[in-house]
Amino acid sequence: MDVLIQIKAGFVRLFSCPEAPFMPIMRYMKQILTQKLEQLVGELLTQSQIDFAVKISLDKPKDPQFGAFTTNVALVLARPLGQSPLQIAESIKTALEADDELRAYLAKIEVAKPGYVNFYLQDSYYQKSLAQLQAQGVSMLRPKIGQGVKVNNEFISGNPTGPLHLGNGRGGFFGDALTRVLRFANFTVTNEYYVNDAGEQVLKLGHSIKKNAEAVYGGEYIEELHQKFAQIADVKEAGRAAAQDVLQNIIQPTVEHKMHIHFDNWFSEQSLYDDGLVDAALEVLAKNAKTFEEEGALWLRTTDYGDDKDRVLVKSDGQKTYFASDCGYLLSKIRRGFDVLVLTLGADHHGYMKRLEAAARALGFTGTLRINIVQLVRLVKDGKEVRMSKRAGNVVAIDELIDAVGHDVARFFFLMYSPNTHMNFDLGLAQERSQKNPVFYVQYAYARICSILAKAESQKSKIESQEIDLTLLTHEKELALMRELERFPELIEEASRSYAVHKFPHYAISLADTFHSFYDACRVIDEENIELTKARIMLVLAVKVVLGETLSLIGVSAPEKM
Numbered sequence: 001m002d003v004l005i006q007i008k009a010g011f012v013r014l015f016s017c018p019e020a021p022f023m024p025i026m027r028y029m030k031q032i033l034t035q036k037l038e039q040l041v042g043e044l045l046t047q048s049q050i051d052f053a054v055k056i057s058l059d060k061p062k063d064p065q066f067g068a069f070t071t072n073v074a075l076v077l078a079r080p081l082g083q084s085p086l087q088i089a090e091s092i093k094t095a096l097e098a099d100d101e102l103r104a105y106l107a108k109i110e111v112a113k114p115g116y117v118n119f120y121l122q123d124s125y126y127q128k129s130l131a132q133l134q135a136q137g138v139s140m141l142r143p144k145i146g147q148g149v150k151v152n153n154e155f156i157s158g159n160p161t162g163p164l165h166l167g168n169g170r171g172g173f174f175g176d177a178l179t180r181v182l183r184f185a186n187f188t189v190t191n192e193y194y195v196n197d198a199g200e201q202v203l204k205l206g207h208s209i210k211k212n213a214e215a216v217y218g219g220e221y222i223e224e225l226h227q228k229f230a231q232i233a234d235v236k237e238a239g240r241a242a243a244q245d246v247l248q249n250i251i252q253p254t255v256e257h258k259m260h261i262h263f264d265n266w267f268s269e270q271s272l273y274d275d276g277l278v279d280a281a282l283e284v285l286a287k288n289a290k291t292f293e294e295e296g297a298l299w300l301r302t303t304d305y306g307d308d309k310d311r312v313l314v315k316s317d318g319q320k321t322y323f324a325s326d327c328g329y330l331l332s333k334i335r336r337g338f339d340v341l342v343l344t345l346g347a348d349h350h351g352y353m354k355r356l357e358a359a360a361r362a363l364g365f366t367g368t369l370r371i372n373i374v375q376l377v378r379l380v381k382d383g384k385e386v387r388m389s390k391r392a393g394n395v396v397a398i399d400e401l402i403d404a405v406g407h408d409v410a411r412f413f414f415l416m417y418s419p420n421t422h423m424n425f426d427l428g429l430a431q432e433r434s435q436k437n438p439v440f441y442v443q444y445a446y447a448r449i450c451s452i453l454a455k456a457e458s459q460k461s462k463i464e465s466q467e468i469d470l471t472l473l474t475h476e477k478e479l480a481l482m483r484e485l486e487r488f489p490e491l492i493e494e495a496s497r498s499y500a501v502h503k504f505p506h507y508a509i510s511l512a513d514t515f516h517s518f519y520d521a522c523r524v525i526d527e528e529n530i531e532l533t534k535a536r537i538m539l540v541l542a543v544k545v546v547l548g549e550t551l552s553l554i555g556v557s558a559p560e561k562m
Contacts (some may be wrong), residue, residue: 027489029105033069033119034058036102040095041073044081044088052080064483067110067118074115085115092117126482127470133485133542138549143493146187152333153179155344156255157194159201160243161208162217162395163250166425169259169398171344171374173414173555176261177501178342180553185496190338193255193263194329197243198270199322205246206239221250254399260407260555267332269325278320278328281363282313285327290362300327305358326352327359334365341365342499344372344419372499374419381427405430408556412439415554416505438509443559445512446551449544450560452524456537472535477518481539484514488546501554508550515543 037056045052054076061070074089081088089111096102097109107120133140155175158168179189196202207214209225212235225242232238247266255261272278282298285291290301296316300323303310313324333341341360345352353371360369379386379396387396402410409430416438417423435441473482487507495501524536551558 029121029125030058030069032101032105036096036099037071037073037092040092041077044077044091048081050080052077060487061118064480066112066116067120068483069119070112071117071119072115074117078115086111086113089115089117123474123479124471126479126486127473129486130473130482130539130542131470133545134538138545141489141492141546141549143185143489143496145493145496146182146185149187149340150338151182151187151189151340151342152192152336152338153182153189153342153344154192154194155342156261157196158251159196160247160251161201161205162219162221162246163397163399164254165395166377166379166398166401167346167374169401169410170377170414170419170423171346171372172255172259172261172398173411174372174374174419174501175342175344176259177415177504177554178499180555181492181495181501181504184549184553185492187340187496190265191261191263192265192267195247195266195268197240197247197268198273199325202239202243203236204239205242206235206237209238209242210235221246254397258399258402258407259411267329269329272325272328272332277332278324281327281331282324284331284363285313288362288364300355300359300362302355302358302362305354305361307354307358311355311358323355323359326356327363330356330360330365331363334360334363338367340368340370342370342372344374347373347375349373370499372419375422377414377423377425379427380424386427401425408443409437409439411554412442412505412556415502418500418502438505439556440562442505442508442512442547442551443557444562445515446544446547446558447560447562448519449515449540449547452519452540453537453544456525456533468534468538469531470535470538472532473539475522477514477521478536478539481514481518481543484511485542485546488550504550504554508547508554511543511547511550515547 034056037058041054041056045054054073056071056073057076058069058071061067074085074092077083077088078085093109093111096106105121105125107122110118110120112118153175155178156164156168156172158164164172175191179191182189204214204216205225208217208222210230211226225245228245229238229242232241252266255263282291285300290304291313292299292301292310297312298314299310300313301310311323312321313327314320330341343356350373353373356371357369379401398410405413405427413425413430414423429437433440435444473479487510491503491507495503518539522536524533524540526533548558
């Protein structure tokens, strides 16, 4: 069996890691060090007869010259112990250096001013982690934190009154990437789009296509809808027919074919009324003693949950508010058994956060509610805001942007920014067809990897072996690449809790940077050094797996040729 087939099949296991089954080495080492530090700090406090609560912080330095991990615990302990941070740090260093178990893992421990303790791992443990990745495959990278947890992820939910705009696109790509990350972490996720097909927006659309005095929407698509539905006498009925047309012929094709997002459920607001869920929600709220009547209207006591004022559910004329629909929709999600409710809303919905949180709690929801706000996007070129067309009136449609720059570029650019920050989309850079464009830079790294492996496949007769000596990977660029690979599983865990999916495009760029640096310094296929060639091929394969998974998580393609 040749080395490439052997590696791809996942049978190479140079090291056994019984002490860390199905766990990346760095994660395991962090646990070990944290436990040792907690024990040591406890002893120091006991000896000093001090009752002081300390949270052990063990972080990865941004610069690897400061080690694999660093802790500031000596700085935290300085005041209660009445000693200098450097003195405490030296005591910690001396104690941990004497620990037999840690000596097997650590190359050295250093103290740095003003009192940090830095830990350096032996090279062999990066090599172990590489072997573990190849032996266990992608399963090693998947944390199990989401097992048994049902998530409803509602995003985009743009009104069915016209094409989706840039803000919808930004929220859409964020929501889709979040689902990908959560599913990778073993959560069970339902993607849901809430269709506002029963409210005031539909009525406004009806007025617009009839071109009467109350028209609010414009653009070429309104002209098309006018031709189709203006003859319907009732304004609201005309609006509903037009909204259904917009949903089926504009929004859904954009979402599915342009944005490459799949929704498991397109949930109709009208169905809440047809199925009695709005009335059911009002009954639950009343039963829970969370409603009251005043001035002929029915109110929800949202101030009980931190809202700045109570909210109307039913107006004095008997008309139910949009907030009542929200309550019905929340009840639907609760009854469907979701443990986590994720809502991604536009910037103009910031004021809705507290009232939605209040409604969920008042309805008896005991799970987790996460509301993400997507800030505004400006399309700029050469520092100036640009407009692309008049098809959608005064807004830029997301499908037009995708047509202009491509799906991968649009998605990558949007995902590089946290959704709660304002964003300028650089159209000039997005249209750049070179490695100046970060998307192509990362994809080129993946294509280069595929090219290397294709060349190795052609040379397989010269490198056939059942053994691969990863201890040969000691070059600083090789170690840097292995350290970069170690960041991936921790990033998955972090993002599945913080929802910071914008970190994945940046990680992809960083991994591509590190790989290009390795490639420039280290010749992968060296016919005069077959053993080193085999080890480096294994490293390159690992980069392909992790970079490919990173691109998949953000929904960007990984081309084998460019």
